[in-house]
């Protein structure tokens with residue numbers, strides 16, 4: 001819950017302004033279970049830095065501190081990272097009980113004393129666990145994904161890790177956890193989020209096979225997941241710790257694995273995340289050595305990593321489209337397809353589909369050029385993103401309004417008593433594209449429109465107890481575009497009342513914004 005204010009929005013934007021981390025995920029062993037050695041890691045880290053069309057892929061996410069096949073010997077990736085100046089998101093394997101984490105902590109401490117600041121200066125974060133909470137969900141169990149960990153166990157392991165690095169050069173490095181995005185929107189796991197400094201999110205639209213998951217929907221599904229996670233993250237930073245599109249494998253529902261689609265996903269998701277300065281570990285650089293995983297996510301085919309070309313073009317559009325403009329549809333771009341086949345060991349859950357709400361409301365809006373906000377007007381006093389399928393379920397606490405096929409946002413206005421006898425007009429302002437997409441307070445991630453409904457409920461005292469009651473449709477904007485003011489509906493002002501409106505995404509719109517008055521951005525009530 002919050003009072004809408006551009007000050008808050010600005011503070012929140014500044015928090016994302018640091019240069020983001022770009023890296024890949026690196027397993028401890030090859031497909032044939034052979035352990036990777038220092039030379040193997042060095043080779044991969046160097047290959048990542050030399051990918052044609054890219055720069056700055058200089059970070060490595062590890063799953064464990066332990067050299068594969070040993071009990072608690074330090075993984076040779078640490079020496080390789082030092083030798084290649086590669087930053088590290090360390091991983092502590094946290095499933096299957098206390099002894100496992102004891103071994104991880106032993107190796108972590110050994111690395112600190114063995115390598116000192118040559119090692120610790122490279123560490124950008126520590127993840128305690130990887131998909132442990134996914135593996136204990138019904139989907140994880142059904143998929144035989146292996147042992148996991150309970151939320152209280154993970155909280156305990158996070159505390160043990162904090163204690164282990166206290167007084168060492170790693171003290172103060174952010175400690176997080178990596179899991180599938182579905183885990184974070186499950187309130188049973190809130191205590192884990194509370195224990196963390198950052199949230200590591202894995203999301204794979206390819207695996208969301210109960211939904212429309214063609215490559216054309218890939219970006220939307222990904223950013224829906226991202227926004228839902230941000231909404232659940234208790235204000236903590238969300239790092240994208242795994243995402244990608246397979247280059248080969250089985251078609252899952254509408255998701256076809258091939259290099260051309262992986263290129264589209266790279267452009268729509270990877271390039272957008274890079275542009276938005278989100279810390280990112282792509283899955284993955286190469287997964288086909290000594291085996292042929294199905295599906296395969298590797299961007300490099302089998303062969304000499306430093307020589308073979310990536311399977312698709314990895315460059316991002318030179319004049320990247322501003323993220324506040326409507327994104328290009330997947331079919332209209334070149335695929336940049338080069339050659340080859342590719343691999344993976346990650347399993348992610350399928351997501352249950354929510355029934356889209358159909359709308360029969362007549363279109364009553366007229367786009368117009370924005371001219372600022374004429375006084376008097378009402379700002380919303382509450383902005384509450386909710387689960388569209390169950391609007392009583394709050395998915396965020398209000399810095400950002402979120403719209404997607406699965407997330408709606410509710411706005412409450414306290415209409416001033418002085419507006420008695422006046423007309424109140426609900427207006428949706430979308431400013432022209434911003435020069436720097438990095439600082440843009442609005443992102444239209446996938447095109448579409450909105451529908452707006454008046455809630456019967458008077459509004460909550462607490463967001464957590466929101467009960468929206470019935471809603472009555474009042475207006476539709478069929479296509480939301482930057483640089484427009486959309487008049488939704490006019491009615492006599494309900495002076496002295498608190499009134500609420502629910503805004504739903506239509507036709508696939510995926511959008512988020514920080515409500516502000518200058519320039520006008522978001523849903524306002526103009527009084528005339």
Ligand SMILES: *[C@@H]1O[C@H](CO)[C@@H](O)[C@H](O)[C@H]1NC(C)=O
Pocket residue numbers: 058085
């Ligand atoms: C290591 O990489 C960082 C950037 O990630 C750079 O600033 C630094 O100069 C590099 N150090 C060496 C010794 O190359």
Ligand SMILES: *[C@@H]1O[C@H](CO)[C@@H](O)[C@H](O)[C@H]1NC(C)=O
Pocket residue numbers: 133136137138150151186187188189
């Ligand atoms: C929600 O989280 C709890 C605790 O991690 C887990 O036991 C439960 O299965 C999860 N529910 C779903 C539907 O995934």
